[in-house]
Amino acid sequence: MPQPETSLMNRLVSLCKRRGFVYPASEIYGGLNGFWDFGPLGTQLKNNIRDAWWRDMVDCPPIGPDGQPVSIVGIDTSIIQHPKTWEASGHLSGFADLMVDCKESKKRYRADHINVFEVTMRDEDKEEKARLFFSYVEPEQLNEIVAGLIKRTKKDSQYYLSFERHPRNDSEKYCREEGLANNFLSKIQSDFILIERPFTALNAEEQAKVIGPDAKNAGTLTEPRSFNLMFNSYVGVFQNEESKVYLRPETAQGIFLQYKNVLDTSRVKPPFGIAQVGKSFRNEVTPRNFIFRTREFEQMEMEFFVPPEDGMKWYEFWVAERLRWWGEMGLSKANIFRHEIGDGDRAFYSAATADIEYKYPFTDPNFGELEGVAYRTDYDLKQHQTFSKTNLEYIDQEAKTRYLPHVIEPAAGLTRGVLALLCEAYQYDESRASPEWLKLKPSLAPIKAGIFPLVNKDGMPEVAEKLFMDLRKTHTCQYDAKQSIGKRYARMDEAGTPFCITIDGDTLTSQNVTIRNRDTAQQEKVALDQVKSYLSTKLS
């Protein structure tokens, strides 16, 4: 099938705007980086995905690995919580890392990851000639720098390099550990001055002299800047440090904070889950790729509390279950990928994490995150227990034991789900009157059926309107009598509407309507009084 010149993403973004799925936020003011608004169809689609998740999590959860139905309850917590929440969760410190940019190499580093060491160059009389600040991040970089220095000392014999002792070890041992040449010491004259400090420990004057880890010239590193990813605000009219609060960067913490209340009031016991859907906010450094990475987004998170010894069993269960679910929503197997996060890359508190990734057009042939399933152990409850001084243990009356449950967290991006499903649904077929159309799963489609009088006369509009008034009670429908029937079909194709019901001359005489199938463009006759049950069957 020949594809148009413009990229898939551009066409999708264009269609989203044209049909009212997604608009740039604040567009009339020039837009706002990292924010998008959902239009009528997009909102409907998002709500449908959200509702499907809620139904499959809370109302009708799957059967667990032990053959019993899983027990999950839903809650809805505040976007703004007590600021201590984020201290306990680690978001405040984790998000507050100072970053440094290099103007020469264009790289960015965590300020405390840059190791700086100072080299004093002296002449033969040991008079100080120059002080240089070298820096490195990887040990290999240190080797390179030192090798360069040795070369330089040899060539230019009037200088002696001197390093101070390494603070942690004596120099000899240090060389050994870092894999430096054994004769390193002997090659460098006199006493070593190797003052190694993190970049953050330097004063501004010194920082300005540092040669960046990947740079040749000194002074190319910016001063450390905070990249706190949490939005903040103030509670009350006095804006000071005491009144400072944060917009939640994830919905999960609200669940942990209410875990005990739910346990005490809902007659649940481990294993059980608490689910929540809602907005989260992260002041992302680089919002990018349409609604993939935005500063305000919606999450569908569920925290599943289990006895510690059952952690891995439930982790495996939920990863498999969530993969299955996204498939059921319409994502093809070829486009979903289970990405097991390795030991080095996982959050420190997590015993296992798998990302469910989707092959978005902008990541293709690679995949991008759609949902993360993390085995968070008892980290969160333990933290909140410590910080709040509240006992959060579960007391098992039967077994006469008490423990902090372990947590499995399937955390899905609702906004990303909308994107993935739109990408998956987007079809281009030049042979159709409407080359672009959305093959959405019927139950997720924003509009389930379009209802059209074939022509705008002979009593057809009246019958169609009556049918519309009846169907709209049970299904999201749209009545359209404008322009030609072909245009109306095409419009519905772009909206992903699975069925179009046409009232024609035949309807007036034999009480039959024509139902057109979006995917095949085939039509079938259905009795007027059977339309509702037809839709219900097809949409279930």
Add this chain to the structure above:
RNA sequence: GCGGGUGUAGCUUAGUGGUAAAGCACCAGCCUUCCAAGCUGGCUAUGAGGGUUCGAUUCCCUUCACCCGCUCCA
């Protein structure tokens, strides 16, 4: 945050230091008995701000947004 690119109507494009053009879409009317038909009419644009100029959409500066690459993604 850095580098590169792009900003003209809802979309896709044209054009110009001197009245901004077209196709499609959209709206209204007519017509129309099944896949963006036709006719008539209509709405709508130089991302924003500043400078140079008699005059700027065009040249310059700043800014904003989007795209690509880096970086970031607890």
